[in-house]
Amino acid sequence: MSGNRLRLTEKLSYGFGDMGFSLPYNMASGFLLLYYINVVGLPAAVVGTIFLVARLMDAVIDMAVGIAIDRTRSRWGRTRPYFLFTAVPYALVSVAIFAVPGDWSQNAQIAYAFVTFKLLGILMSIGSIPYTALMPMMTDQRDERLKLGGMRSIGTSVGVVLGTAAVQPILAAYGGEKEPGGYLAAAAMFGALSLICILSLFRNCKERVVDDAPQRFAILPEIGKMLRNRAWLVSFLFCLVYFVRFGGMMGITAYFAIEVLRAPWMIGVMLPAVAGMLLLSAFFAPPILARTGIRKGCVIVLAIAAALFALLPMVENQPTVFLAIYIAACLANSITITAAFTMIAETVDYHEWLYASRKEGLLSAGVSLATKVGMALGTAGIAFVLAAAGYDPEAVTDAAREAIRWTYYGGVIALLLAQIGIVLAWPMDGEHTRIRADIVQRRLAT
Template identity: 65%
Template sequence: MAEKKLTFVERLSYGFGDLGTSLAYNMASAFLLFYYTDVVKLPAAAVGTVFLVARLLDAVIDMVVGVAVDKTRTRFGRTRPYFLFTAVPYAVVTVLLFNVPAWGQTAQLIYAFLTFKALGILMSLQAIPYTALMPMMTEDTGDRLKLSGMRSVGTSVSVVLGTAATMPLVGLFGGGDQQRGFLSVAALFAVIGLICTFALFRNCRERYEDEGSPKFAIWPAVKDMLRNRAWLVCFGFCLTYFMRFGVMMSSTPYFAIEVLHRPWMIAVMLPAVSGMLLLSSFVAPPLYARFGIRRGCIGVLTLATALFAILPFTENSVPAFLAVYLAACLSTSVTIVAAFTMIAETVDYHDWRFGVRHEGLLSSGVSLATKVGMAVGTAGFAYALGQAGYSAGAVTDAARDTIRWSYYGSAVVLLSLQVLVVIFWPMDRMHDRIREDIAQRLAPAG
């Protein structure tokens, strides 16, 4: 029997579930370092340590959440209870994150660490079940590409709101008081995220489940995950992508102000980092359907690397800079559509190899890659600022050079590494064979 296709409401609700999870996180990724250093006046190197330590602790938390999803059995399903019960706490912590009290510096750093860590924990409790939900909704690769495209739309909207809209809204709500402005914007985004997460819970259903027992040994399951070639490639692909994303999101405000001397370009450049996902959600599915994920990604990543290498030579011309920059961002955005699909297909590969699906555990590993990548990218840039002696209001030429070459150099190096990683993707042209083998295994004897 043919698989029942997903409805438009399901696809839309799934896509905008990413908006519910990512909006606060994108605002934090783009402006939290700036908020801490330029509004709260915390030292850049200390803030870098806050980011790095908080995210490295996710190595344990994400795995715990992933295993919990695989062991969950409720009347709501395996993933949906997490959306229902974390939506309100996530909104509250979003507001607290941008409301650092006027305490001493040590107390403020502790507060920053605790609220940032709480945001990470709650995001794990939403993002891992969210990612695990896709292979439970459909086994059809075409539908998965459509879900990935719709998720890209949700991601794009979250980036545009969390980046381009943030500073104008800070000015509008704050009336010159950036502390009040950031707090007001955080509250607004918290409400939007809350609505989207509740819509995800209400409209998306799990149609396919892991038939394995929820009572499984954790360490052997982790060892099997580390033997899953598709998962290892997906992990490396997401890790390098989000390391670059972390550097670019955190460095762009400094880059536009101190290197380009055009603060207005923050509102153009930040959304374009992944805001081009809105366009790529239409470009990517036919591209990967024709060329496959491996060849398609190699092509667009090679193009993006060349464009970022050219970009420093266009600084003196705003039209030329933006043309090259937008083309580079479109190329990189196309690859995140592939990443969303790759995550789902690691589940099929795992089922084929090991006889169990373990969507939660596999999704937690990829979630860890995104968080560690963001942490390393953001903290690395913060440490570079600290090493260069960055001080708000008294920026030296050495600090400007550090900002410039961190921005360009990280993109070229990490995009090149992404190409090397995706070469080893094993799933192209294997889908029919895998499904036939699984069906034969599940067929009753005789």
């Protein structure tokens, strides 16, 4: 059964499913680097290695989860069992990562940090890959998918706002950024919210568009088909670059505000602005992208965001102007995340058109890997920059400040331009209706 219009409750539950998975992850992205280096006292280079190695290991894990989804047959469907059984462990581990024992040796703390961070990534894979695979199963209508992408952007934005802006007052209540109790309290609160959101996703969202592909299939040939799927390759690279930039900004913004702008209060504006603009764009991104198409729309807004970011170094000493330009750049760029969510769903249609099988799990796993590796590369890259610049939180040098400044500006602009080059290769604009018609005709024939 396909083509159904979705109930508002279902759309909302789908959107806040992203909040459930991203809220603890966003707090980790925004504050784990700060927590490990400035609170626990781990060396910056070691922290960067933890982030990078843990995420590179996800290559195998994510593929295994994707294959498992395509082989799953249950009374709850192919994706929904994973929401039910990961909700509680994910909430618990999201608290554990901010509970590094202070009286352990540094080597033991490093081991604890790696294990808990790796567990968070594994559980994120087991929950978020089915979540991504669910969208093309809920409907095959592009306008409905754009709306689901908008709802997911809302969930993402709320997760980022809570995972960043809400952390600052909690830390202040516990004595500031160097006191471990605030991190633990915030993580516990967000873990509870995550649990509620993921269980709501399980209860209210349904699978409608599923094929009759056999439960068992040869893995390597299917991976080969995935790599030959142009829509998937574009989605993979687009998300990879997006999340390298997102992870880097989440990791460096606190240092940039404190050491370069000399205005720690701006952390509570700059990090939430990313999410706040996602929330705003969720309402107008679907009609804009429906009119322009994904390729043209993304090129325009990414070019605007890059131009605005290039203006920021000129207004560092004018906080109001700086924030106005920064927020405008975030607003322009935020449209691309709704586009990315829709692109991921449409890779499934493109795959079925090419190969007569959908493989939602495998395709979603590949894109999920891009998001996590991108986040890891971005965050680890910032840690390595800090280490190379000789950053010492007790005695910050001018050289370290300059390294932070130009990594912040130059890295963002370069990655925005890279996304423009990637999205130009998107193959589905103007072809989606024909591809869907071919798929329906093929199904009727068989």
